[in-house]
Amino acid sequence: WRPFQLAFVLMNLKAMYDRDCNEREIVDLIWFPTGGGKTEAYLGLSAYTIFIRRLMNKDDVGTAILMRYTLRLLTAQQYERASAMICACDLIRKENVSLFGKNRITIGLWVGASTTPNTVKDAVKAYDKLYEGDMKNPFIMLKCPWCGAQMGPVLKSNNLWALPGYKKVLGPRRSFGFAFRCYNKACDFSHEDLPLYIIDEHIYDKTPTLLLGTVDKFAMLPFRPKAQSLFGYENGVKKNSPD
Numbered sequence: 001w002r003p004f005q006l007a008f009v010l011m012n013l014k015a016m017y018d019r020d021c022n023e024r025e026i027v028d029l030i031w032f033p034t035g036g037g038k039t040e041a042y043l044g045l046s047a048y049t050i051f052i053r054r055l056m057n058k059d060d061v062g063t064a065i066l067m068r069y070t071l072r073l074l075t076a077q078q079y080e081r082a083s084a085m086i087c088a089c090d091l092i093r094k095e096n097v098s099l100f101g102k103n104r105i106t107i108g109l110w111v112g113a114s115t116t117p118n119t120v121k122d123a124v125k126a127y128d129k130l131y132e133g134d135m136k137n138p139f140i141m142l143k144c145p146w147c148g149a150q151m152g153p154v155l156k157s158n159n160l161w162a163l164p165g166y167k168k169v170l171g172p173r174r175s176f177g178f179a180f181r182c183y184n185k186a187c188d189f190s191h192e193d194l195p196l197y198i199i200d201e202h203i204y205d206k207t208p209t210l211l212l213g214t215v216d217k218f219a220m221l222p223f224r225p226k227a228q229s230l231f232g233y234e235n236g237v238k239k240n241s242p243d
Helices: 003-017 038-056 072-095 120-131 200-206 215-219 225-231
Strands: 065-069 107-110 154-157 160-162 166-170 176-180 210-214
Touching: 003 038, 038 065, 038 072, 065 072, 065 215, 072 107, 072 210, 107 200, 120 166, 120 176, 200 225, 210 215
Parallel strands: 065 210, 107 210
Antiparallel strands: 154 160, 166 176
């Protein structure tokens, strides 16, 4: 850790566990060159925030952290980095259920339809097209964030494709859904889905613990009543809120 990263984390500890702390009214800005380690500082504080919420209420659900970016490409890159941290957090939770509860720690990517699918139906269609050799991959993840195993389209032989890491799952009412699951048997996430969401419908329903979104998505909030769930509202009633 670098001194400025530690300083950023330490100066925010109290404000993260005490919701009445007047420092929550202050914006703390990290001004540092590209590649200097800003993201690690944010992620360090994010991990603390996730676990302090669970220690105070192990049944806590909902979005704890919002990260907003201006560019979709940058958001997708940061999503890969943050996913590794979230995988680590979820494994720690799983090993300490009595402390951190049964609810999974997850991450969501909330960007435009030109980058990721808006609906589960669109995701299943895109999956089928990929299986048939379509080169447009809307699922972003090209390697497992935990073990680094390849994910996405692989040409096995003449026009025969495999999609390791991508999974079409049978849901309720005989409908199909989509999930990420590592195919590497040595990976901790080969027996359960990775805690990653990229489809808008999933994001509104599952309310990921950490949500990365773009400016245009936040601008659409007044037109997306379902998105109120990301701010802790359930049928208009406030249950909790991001920190």
